Amino acid sequence: MTDSYHPARIEPDIQQHWEAQAAHRAERGSGERFYCLSMFPYPSGKLHMGHMRNYTIGDVISRYLRMCGRRVLQPMGWDAFGLPAENAAMANGVPPAEWTRRNIAHMRTQLKSLGFAIDWERELATCDPDYYRWNQWFFLRLLERGVAYKKTGVVNWDPVDQSVLANEQVVDGRGWRSGALVEKREIPMYYLRITDYAQELLDSLDQLDGWPERVRTMQANWIGRSEGAEISFACGTETIKVFTTRPDTLMGATYMAVAAEHPLARKAARDNPALAEFIALCQQGGVSEAELATQEKLGMDTGLKAIHPLTGAELPVWVANYVLMGYGEGAIMAVPGHDERDFEFALKYELPIVQVVSLPDGRAYDASSWHEDYVVKSGQLLNSGPYDGLSCEAGFEAIVNDLESRSAGRARVQFRLRDWGISRQRYWGCPIPIIHCDHCGDVPVPDEDLPVRLPEDLVPDGAGNPLARCEAFVNTTCPKCGRPARRETDTMDTFVDSSWYFLRYTCSDNDQAMVDEQTNAWMPVDQYIGGIEHAILHLLYARFWTKLMRDEGLVAVDEPFARLLTQGMVLAETYYREDAAGRRQWFNPADVDVERDDKGRFVRALLRSDGQPVHAGGVEKMAKSKNNGVDPQALVDQYGADTVRLFSMFAAPPEQSLEWSDAGVEGAWRFLKRLWSGVRAHLDTGSAGGGLDPTRLDQAGLELRRLLHETIAKVGDDFGRRYTFNTAIAAIMEFSNHLNRYQQEPAADRSLCQEAWTGIVRLIAPVTPHIAEALWQSLGHAGSVFDAGWPAVDESALVRQTVTLVVQVNGKVRGRLALPPDSPREQVEHLAMAEENVRRFVEGQSVRRVIVVPNKLVNIVVG
RNA sequence: GCCGGGGUGGCGGAACUGGUAGACGCGCCGGACUCAAAAUCCGGUUCUGGAAACAGAGUGAGGGUUCGAUUCCCUCCCCCGGCACCA
Numbered sequence: 001m002t003d004s005y006h007p008a009r010i011e012p013d014i015q016q017h018w019e020a021q022a023a024h025r026a027e028r029g030s031g032e033r034f035y036c037l038s039m040f041p042y043p044s045g046k047l048h049m050g051h052m053r054n055y056t057i058g059d060v061i062s063r064y065l066r067m068c069g070r071r072v073l074q075p076m077g078w079d080a081f082g083l084p085a086e087n088a089a090m091a092n093g094v095p096p097a098e099w100t101r102r103n104i105a106h107m108r109t110q111l112k113s114l115g116f117a118i119d120w121e122r123e124l125a126t127c128d129p130d131y132y133r134w135n136q137w138f139f140l141r142l143l144e145r146g147v148a149y150k151k152t153g154v155v156n157w158d159p160v161d162q163s164v165l166a167n168e169q170v171v172d173g174r175g176w177r178s179g180a181l182v183e184k185r186e187i188p189m190y191y192l193r194i195t196d197y198a199q200e201l202l203d204s205l206d207q208l209d210g211w212p213e214r215v216r217t218m219q220a221n222w223i224g225r226s227e228g229a230e231i232s233f234a235c236g237t238e239t240i241k242v243f244t245t246r247p248d249t250l251m252g253a254t255y256m257a258v259a260a261e262h263p264l265a266r267k268a269a270r271d272n273p274a275l276a277e278f279i280a281l282c283q284q285g286g287v288s289e290a291e292l293a294t295q296e297k298l299g300m301d302t303g304l305k306a307i308h309p310l311t312g313a314e315l316p317v318w319v320a321n322y323v324l325m326g327y328g329e330g331a332i333m334a335v336p337g338h339d340e341r342d343f344e345f346a347l348k349y350e351l352p353i354v355q356v357v358s359l360p361d362g363r364a365y366d367a368s369s370w371h372e373d374y375v376v377k378s379g380q381l382l383n384s385g386p387y388d389g390l391s392c393e394a395g396f397e398a399i400v401n402d403l404e405s406r407s408a409g410r411a412r413v414q415f416r417l418r419d420w421g422i423s424r425q426r427y428w429g430c431p432i433p434i435i436h437c438d439h440c441g442d443v444p445v446p447d448e449d450l451p452v453r454l455p456e457d458l459v460p461d462g463a464g465n466p467l468a469r470c471e472a473f474v475n476t477t478c479p480k481c482g483r484p485a486r487r488e489t490d491t492m493d494t495f496v497d498s499s500w501y502f503l504r505y506t507c508s509d510n511d512q513a514m515v516d517e518q519t520n521a522w523m524p525v526d527q528y529i530g531g532i533e534h535a536i537l538h539l540l541y542a543r544f545w546t547k548l549m550r551d552e553g554l555v556a557v558d559e560p561f562a563r564l565l566t567q568g569m570v571l572a573e574t575y576y577r578e579d580a581a582g583r584r585q586w587f588n589p590a591d592v593d594v595e596r597d598d599k600g601r602f603v604r605a606l607l608r609s610d611g612q613p614v615h616a617g618g619v620e621k622m623a624k625s626k627n628n629g630v631d632p633q634a635l636v637d638q639y640g641a642d643t644v645r646l647f648s649m650f651a652a653p654p655e656q657s658l659e660w661s662d663a664g665v666e667g668a669w670r671f672l673k674r675l676w677s678g679v680r681a682h683l684d685t686g687s688a689g690g691g692l693d694p695t696r697l698d699q700a701g702l703e704l705r706r707l708l709h710e711t712i713a714k715v716g717d718d719f720g721r722r723y724t725f726n727t728a729i730a731a732i733m734e735f736s737n738h739l740n741r742y743q744q745e746p747a748a749d750r751s752l753c754q755e756a757w758t759g760i761v762r763l764i765a766p767v768t769p770h771i772a773e774a775l776w777q778s779l780g781h782a783g784s785v786f787d788a789g790w791p792a793v794d795e796s797a798l799v800r801q802t803v804t805l806v807v808q809v810n811g812k813v814r815g816r817l818a819l820p821p822d823s824p825r826e827q828v829e830h831l832a833m834a835e836e837n838v839r840r841f842v843e844g845q846s847v848r849r850v851i852v853v854p855n856k857l858v859n860i861v862v863g
Numbered sequence: 864g865c866c867g868g869g870g871u872g873g874c875g876g877a878a879c880u881g882g883u884a885g886a887c888g889c890g891c892c893g894g895a896c897u898c899a900a901a902a903u904c905c906g907g908u909u910c911u912g913g914a915a916a917c918a919g920a921g922u923g924a925g926g927g928u929u930c931g932a933u934u935c936c937c938u939c940c941c942c943c944g945g946c947a948c949c950a
Contacts (some may be wrong), residue, residue, distance in 0.1 A: 166948040291866040600891035601873045730887035
């Protein structure tokens, strides 16, 4: 053992040793299986702090459970298809395949240098044909079952680049490269019927009790089940079908509104140029919901009249940009009296507003301004003819019944969730295995011809999909009739790739089948860890895909992830200077020095290169745009993997955002140095001397041993149940402070010190595995610390001689009592009253109550 | 706009079931060691008053429930995540 801690010397050796021993192979061990999965990274170039944090959390859990005797699978792979590779190709002229594979190689090296207990034999990349062939194979099964189907969908269209744009490529309504105004355009796409699974996806959320409540709530709201009615309004020879959650307010409907894309709107526009112009206006802008929901409400009368199915009254039909074609029927009955958006619209276009539900406490209705209580369902119907006086519930039922008897409507459940469009007009993705034949139509590629390989040498240029221009790919023959035909050039949404990768890890060596019996042996994933930003889409699609595979008889589980941990973002301070035009130039925190006053408060920040001040821009998510990224690799090179791992686990609990601090890293480094020198000092005193005999310990020894076993209990609880690694580490630090102090006493018991150090080394091992292995051997053990087992709590060591009770008067602390545990209530009260300081506050007042919480607190209520 | 989450010392955070607010770490202040510096070690550190004992205030703002509220309820402010083609 060296005198001081040198991570650069020990870490590579230990990593090589693990590799030589195949220490992280999932088949090792004999205990119950545990599948610990971290969300796989997009290979963007190099590891960032978010990855580092995510995988450290997974590694701590994996290594802790491994020490507890579980057989742990911790795999790793690459979410390797996607837009950034195409953007990099445009910038550098390098094919996405080459760029991606180079990034993977580099990031794999980085992950290895961090010492994660990953079973690398199962590694996969979604851009490998061996992986994506199964996307294609399963897509064909879904097509056979009718789960996959084709229909048109709306996309962002850049008229200059002649390209479909992703939502993030639309900036302020314009294409990010061309600057052209973006238009909505309808194109044919493949969809998956996730709405057929909406009810099951909603219902089984209840079983996911290992998921954070907020994620379940977000998913439930996303699925958005609502009970209401479908109502048909005659409109000339056509019918306008609407869905409403408030059929009870039908008598308050004063106009109809349809989406700009609604067939009726298009028809009406044919001989109405003004309306056609308005519809064209609605086609401008992007398709994202945030954009649609925040735009100004606009509308135009079509001149058409719809017939109210109960009263026969004529209602004007409007086109309105707040009605979405993608939700419900693309048309609504507007009840401005009891819907805020309809109200706003009616007020703007001077449409009639009718109150049909009475307000609570007989409040007066005000048709000139909106009030929240207009949507309440607790009142009685009025202005509703035969339904007057009914409650909303009764009115709902009566009106739906009447509609049904006239074949003008029925009760129906509607989901907010829409079917999943999986077609992407992009090159770097999994080809959709379809061949278009002029004679046979859309023909699935036969299973034996899979995979449809993506050519890997194309370079996108931003103008459309290069795959569509790749003759060698596009031109083929029809599998049915053998005549010349064209391949589909759309690729799959990358969410398809990430919807089942966790299944493939369990059987990645099987080239005959998508999954096998190993899959059912490992599934479900016991613990899934990833960013909160995936709370809805990725997790919902993965749940859905798992159910699809279950219904195909491929997997046994209903739900893929038993327990979910959503980690927070990694943040860092930002610094900038403003130029004359008000543009900000951002400086990396590593290049800035901070001056503080003598109370440690921030005074100013100076750029190291020129000594001149910069502005502090607050703490933000690490991002290229703010130049506040901290490179984990630089820190690993400087301090070693253990220090970086330790700080990232210590600085915040996993669910919260983590603020990066170089000074904090320094603190983690100091702790590991003290740990090293503490063990070193212990070993320098000579032999540990026989076994520990607790009965021969003095007061200080008993106290230290109690702290040791309290710490073992606390750390095990924090690692195993709470997943609050920060408090586990704090407890280990606290105990090691005590131990360092204790072992400097001349009367310190050497055997107790030995027990304590071997305890600490095992407790910290999941977080800082390299130093733990090294110290474990220094303390005289052969073999790996991860084979040593988790330390056991000695219950007898936990017994306390005294407990401290707080004495309060009227809820304010006025004194403390040191008493044997479980002292009788009378004695506690008596001693509390006798306290000098307590008497001062009780004197002259009458004692009304005395509350005693055993072993904790006495509160004397006076007054 | 809609859905979800958060706000505690100079800073990151702790307080797990309504019971001592500020564990642990950073920073800062003072001291030891050193020719000196770095590193290391020891002590102090919520704010206000006080030499101290101690007292008062204090968990985004305001109100409520309770013997007792960071924790439960109501109203408001600010920050962050998601919104279906970023992953």
